[in-house]
Amino acid sequence: METQPTLNQKKGFRLNYTTLNWGMLLVMLIIEVIVFSNLTPYFLHLNNLLPVGREIATLGIVAIGQTMCILTGGFDLSVGGVAAISGVVAGVMCSPKMLDLPFVVGFPIAIAVALAVGMTNGFLITKVKINPFITTMAMNFILGGAVILITKQPITINKPDFKFLGATTFGDIKFPLPIIILVGLYLLFFFILKYTVFGRKLYCTGGNSEAAKVAGISVEKTIFFTYTFSSLLAGFAGIMLASRIATANPGIGSSYALESIAATVLGGTALSGGEGNIWGAFLGVFVTGLLSNGLIMIGAPQAWRDIATGLVLILAIILQLSSKKSRRLAG
Amino acid sequence: MDEYALKCENISKSFPGVQALDNVGFDLKKGEVHALCGENGAGKSTLIKIVTGLYQKDSGDIIYEGSKINYKSTIECRKNGIALIPQELQLAETLTVAENVFMTDFPRKGIIVDWKVMMKKTRALQERLGAAALTFQPQDLVSKLSMGQRQLVEIMKAISTGVKLIAFDEPTSSLSDEETREMFRLIQELTNQGISIIYVSHRLAEIFKIADRVTVFKDGKLIGTKAIAETNPQELISMMVGRDMNLYQKSHDGIVGETLLEAKNLTRGSKVKNVSFTLKQGEVLGMFGIVGSGRTETVRLLFGLDRMDSGEVIMHGKKLNIKSPRDAVREKIGLITEDRRGEGLSLVMSVAQNITMPYFSKFRKHGVLDLKEEAKTAGKMVEILNIKTPGLKTRVETLSGGNQQKIVISKWLGADSEILIFDEPTRGIDVGAKAEIHKLMDNLSKEGRGIIMISSELPEILSMSDRILVFRDGEIKAELENTESLTEEDVLSYSIKTR
Numbered sequence: 001m002e003t004q005p006t007l008n009q010k011k012g013f014r015l016n017y018t019t020l021n022w023g024m025l026l027v028m029l030i031i032e033v034i035v036f037s038n039l040t041p042y043f044l045h046l047n048n049l050l051p052v053g054r055e056i057a058t059l060g061i062v063a064i065g066q067t068m069c070i071l072t073g074g075f076d077l078s079v080g081g082v083a084a085i086s087g088v089v090a091g092v093m094c095s096p097k098m099l100d101l102p103f104v105v106g107f108p109i110a111i112a113v114a115l116a117v118g119m120t121n122g123f124l125i126t127k128v129k130i131n132p133f134i135t136t137m138a139m140n141f142i143l144g145g146a147v148i149l150i151t152k153q154p155i156t157i158n159k160p161d162f163k164f165l166g167a168t169t170f171g172d173i174k175f176p177l178p179i180i181i182l183v184g185l186y187l188l189f190f191f192i193l194k195y196t197v198f199g200r201k202l203y204c205t206g207g208n209s210e211a212a213k214v215a216g217i218s219v220e221k222t223i224f225f226t227y228t229f230s231s232l233l234a235g236f237a238g239i240m241l242a243s244r245i246a247t248a249n250p251g252i253g254s255s256y257a258l259e260s261i262a263a264t265v266l267g268g269t270a271l272s273g274g275e276g277n278i279w280g281a282f283l284g285v286f287v288t289g290l291l292s293n294g295l296i297m298i299g300a301p302q303a304w305r306d307i308a309t310g311l312v313l314i315l316a317i318i319l320q321l322s323s324k325k326s327r328r329l330a331g
Numbered sequence: 332m333d334e335y336a337l338k339c340e341n342i343s344k345s346f347p348g349v350q351a352l353d354n355v356g357f358d359l360k361k362g363e364v365h366a367l368c369g370e371n372g373a374g375k376s377t378l379i380k381i382v383t384g385l386y387q388k389d390s391g392d393i394i395y396e397g398s399k400i401n402y403k404s405t406i407e408c409r410k411n412g413i414a415l416i417p418q419e420l421q422l423a424e425t426l427t428v429a430e431n432v433f434m435t436d437f438p439r440k441g442i443i444v445d446w447k448v449m450m451k452k453t454r455a456l457q458e459r460l461g462a463a464a465l466t467f468q469p470q471d472l473v474s475k476l477s478m479g480q481r482q483l484v485e486i487m488k489a490i491s492t493g494v495k496l497i498a499f500d501e502p503t504s505s506l507s508d509e510e511t512r513e514m515f516r517l518i519q520e521l522t523n524q525g526i527s528i529i530y531v532s533h534r535l536a537e538i539f540k541i542a543d544r545v546t547v548f549k550d551g552k553l554i555g556t557k558a559i560a561e562t563n564p565q566e567l568i569s570m571m572v573g574r575d576m577n578l579y580q581k582s583h584d585g586i587v588g589e590t591l592l593e594a595k596n597l598t599r600g601s602k603v604k605n606v607s608f609t610l611k612q613g614e615v616l617g618m619f620g621i622v623g624s625g626r627t628e629t630v631r632l633l634f635g636l637d638r639m640d641s642g643e644v645i646m647h648g649k650k651l652n653i654k655s656p657r658d659a660v661r662e663k664i665g666l667i668t669e670d671r672r673g674e675g676l677s678l679v680m681s682v683a684q685n686i687t688m689p690y691f692s693k694f695r696k697h698g699v700l701d702l703k704e705e706a707k708t709a710g711k712m713v714e715i716l717n718i719k720t721p722g723l724k725t726r727v728e729t730l731s732g733g734n735q736q737k738i739v740i741s742k743w744l745g746a747d748s749e750i751l752i753f754d755e756p757t758r759g760i761d762v763g764a765k766a767e768i769h770k771l772m773d774n775l776s777k778e779g780r781g782i783i784m785i786s787s788e789l790p791e792i793l794s795m796s797d798r799i800l801v802f803r804d805g806e807i808k809a810e811l812e813n814t815e816s817l818t819e820e821d822v823l824s825y826s827i828k829t830r
Contacts, residue, residue: 195700197692204688207677214636214674215688215742216660275679 021268024319025283028312029290036294043297046173054166054244056289057178058083059259061237063281064189065230066260071193072206072223073273074125074132076230079260080253081143082117083238086110088147090239091155091248094162103161107239114235117143121231122224132227140257147250155248166244178240185233186282193278202226207274262309263288266316287312335394336361336496336527337382342391344377351377355553356391357546359496364518364528366542366559368535369571370789373548375531376418379498382529383415384408396495406435414489418501420481422473429453429469432487456487461520463513479510486517490526497521498529503537504623515541533621535564535827547571565820568827572789572819583773583795588612591781592750594633597642602628604805606642610750610781615772617796617813618785620826625805626785627669630752633783634659634666646750660689665743669754669785671732675739678728682720683709685727685738689746712741717767733764740771751775752783757791769795789819801825 036043062079069076093099093106117139124135157163168177193199201222204212209219234256242248265271266287267280291312292305300308337359344352352374359365367375380386382393384405393400395413402408405415422431429449430437438448453469464483467476473484482502489497499518503511518528518541532538538545539559547554547570554570592610597603603625610616618626631637633644635653644651646662653659659666668674676685686709687694694705709723716737720730727735736756743751753772757765772795776782786792792799793813801809801822809825811817 195702196698197695197700200684200691200700203680203684204677207680208673210674211677211688214634214656214666214668216657217688218655218657270679272679274677 021280021320022283024316025266025280025287028287029283032287032290032294036297040297043294048297050174050176050179052289052293053179054176056285057182058237058241059256059263059289060182060282060285061185061240062234062256063260063263063285064185064278065233067264067267067269067276067278067281068202068226069132069230070261070264070269070271071202071273071276072226073209074223075136075261076121076227077133077136077257078117078121078139078143079230079234080256081140081147082114082231082234083241083253083256084147084250085143086114086235087238087242087248087252088150088155088250089113090242091157092150094159095155095157096159098155103164110239111232111235114231115228118228118231122227125227126220126224151250154250156246157242157248158246163243163246166240167246178244181240186278189278198222198225203274259288262313266313268320334360336396338394339378339382340392340394342378342381343389344381344386345389350551353551355548357553357556359527359529361527362522362525363544364522364530364542366530366532366538366545367548368532368538368545368567369548370787374551375548376500379415379500379529379531383413383498385415409435409492412493412495414494414496415498416482416485416489416500416502418504420485422481422484424474425472427470427472428467428484431473431484432456432491434488436492452491453487456491459490460487460517463517477510478505479507479513482506482514494526496527496529498531500531501533503532503534533827535567539564568820568823572823583615583776586777587614587797588779591646593645595643595645597629597632598640599628599632599637600640602805603632606807608800608807608810610783612779612781613776614797615776615782615784615795617792617799618783618802619789619792619799619822620802622787624802624826626802627754628805630666630754630783630785634664634752660746663747663749664752665746665748665750666752667739667743667754667756669758671735671739676727676735679726681724682713682727682738683723686712686741687745689742708745712745716741716771733760736760736764736768740768748780750781750783754785755787756784789822792822793817793819
């Protein structure tokens with residue numbers, strides 16, 4: 001290490017850990033595509049892929065917030081509950097049989113519920129100092145109960161303005177709006193994480209909260225906003241889902257927390273915090289989503305989809321660990 | 332059988348970048364209390380950790396009870412009668428006294444723990460130790476015990492397995508005076524029972540009270556062994572510091588300006604008691620004392636990491652109200668913490684991101700961080716401080732200790748801190764990087780910044796400081812001008828209880 005600092009050579013392509021992980025996920029995606037397109041010719045049709053993308057969008061948006069929480073070294077286990085309650089509140093507001101408000105009124109109210117939940121999470125974690133795991137798990141229980149109190153039955157909202165957000169498509173190929181929203185949100189949050197003061201504070205907080213404190217960063221405020229963002233995103237995803245299927249279903253979301261954590265971890269974000277980015281989660285969501293869809297296409301039951309998701313997760317972590325080990329040897 | 336319980340011969344041990352022990356040896360007679368002393372980093376703790384199986388020696392021989400041993404773990408040592416009472420006690424606080432004592436080997440009936448026997452055996456051990464150990468019950472939770480009582484539990488744990496040799500690492504550092512006297516009585520009792528004691532301590536007064544012989548170490552080397560009856564504190568102190576003075580010339584001579592900072596009667600519990608001092612522009616103010624003497628605790632108050640019970644801080648004639656590190660950073664105070672990895676760096680993040688951590692928000696233009704501007708600033712710091720790194724995006728954890736420390740310092744240069752607090756700035760850093768960091772501190776003070784430097788290394792204190800504050804037991808015991816005539820012995824004598 002006696003060489004002069006080679007600051008000007010940093011332009012060249014560097015095979016760092018993040019790129020390696022990306023490569024791994026891409027290879028997984030390609031394998032999935034090859035295997036399933038051989039098993040069923042319809043797999044690669046736009047008629048299949050676009051609806052899959054639309055379906056994945058919900059979890060993909062949830063995974064953005066989850067990644068942010070994990071980057072600070074925490075978790076958000078309440079994303080499922082938030083998605084469910086936001087969707088149901090939107091349903092209650094907009095359903096012709098209930099309040100029958102226009103979507104432009106119902107939407108902000110439902111989002112406000114998500115905001116309130118996120119701020120409560122943030123408050124409990126930073127001020128009352130309850131561990132994020134416990135806080136958000138408890139919150140998920142509460143929300144699960146609250147949703148059932150509001151409605152036991154799915155609420156149908158068959159109104160054009162309500163369905164606009166989730167069910168709009170463009171052009172002859174019927175390109176779904178949710179995919180555009182998904183990509184847009186990923187670009188937005190990529191930007192926030194990389195290019196804003198808040199994003200940097202989030203990484204510093206997760207990388208080493210003590211060092212962040214010593215550097216004058218308000219760790220608590222950062223964590224508070226992170227959980228608020230996570231809830232807002234989960235709430236938005238829940239509303240978008242209700243809009244897409246024209247139904248506010250109190251039963252949705254129970255698997256979102258674990259699935260979004262799985263996608264984040266697949267994407268190479270460290271549970272210890274401070275390293276990773278949302279593009280990993282983006283690919284992670286696609287890897288599990290396409291796997292699930294492929295298995296549906298070849299007629300595998302739900303049980304096999306769950307088993308396959310678990311296996312892929314373990315495989316991915318083993319690959320991550322070995323690449324980390326080799327990096328340590330190299331460093 | 333000969334009269335020696337233990338003989339260590341030609342022991343060497345190195346850690347990455349440090350020769351912790353260099354060919355040292357000492358012996359321990361049966362029933363003897365043998366004290367090991369020296370400054371921080373002298374190697375005494377490393378040696379007893381090797382003897383008790385916590386570390387493995389690189390080379391040398393340990394002869395125990397007449398035969399060469401090579402135990403690989405503390406468990407193996409304990410089974411063979413060698414126990415360590417560490418400075419930080421290792422007890423499970425949520426369990427009972429009895430459970431802690433018999434943790435490695437529960438009395439059993441078949442596969443079930445025999446509680447009755449365990450309680451009885453614990454009680455018997457307590458009786459063996461005498462009155463002090465009878466102040467608590469075998470079924471008491473350790474969390475309810477005082478520090479002194481906990482130490483007794485550690486000792487019971489040791490003697491429960493038929494111990495022949497106990498090594499104490501700074502046993503009195505967290506004890507009250509009364510508990511300390513009790514501990515001495517107990518050690519006397521243990522030696523009467525034929526147990527040999529290795530006693531590591533900073534406190535010379537204790538060594539003269541309790542030890543039969545004393546061995547002094549310095550910088551990992553053996554200085555000598557003396558019978559307590561034939562030596563005195565003065566001699567020990569000069570053995571502890573006696574080094575080639577030419578190697579440590581004064582490397583800083585401050586042109587001291589106006590008063591920058593005034594601390595008045597800073598107090599926090601019993602850790603910091605009525606500490607007052609001033610810091611001038613261009614000055615390096617050394618803070619010396621043993622670990623736990625109140626130096627780090629004082630600067631934590633200045634920096635807002637802990638809240639003071641009372642006291643005030645005045646900077647540029649204005650009273651500061653520092654409630655958090657954020658406030659301190661805003662007032663242009665920087666802290667280079669002792670624990671680089673714990674509080675100084677985010678190891679998983681890049682060199683650039685670490686360098687700009689206290690002030691990256693100033694690269695914000697219309698809400699967007701200008702990463703190119705940030706890289707430029709970070710690149711400048713890398714050049715100024717001669718940080719050896721493959722690139723600005725390199726993860727900090729892959730760099731050497733010296734380069735990591737330079738990154739911690741660079742954080743505060745970029746933040747334009749007027750006051751820089753260095754807590755043990757060169758601990759665990761190789762000699763070359765050490766000299767560079769000293770040079771850097773000298774330059775910083777010449778720019779008119781005020782520097783507070785905490786150090787446990789006397790040569791560093793004497794070569795860098797303009798003034799020296801000596802801490803002991805949470806108080807400033809002496810304020811010394813660092814003139815030519817000031818010696819290491821002078822400084823050390825204030826920090827150690829010699830009476």
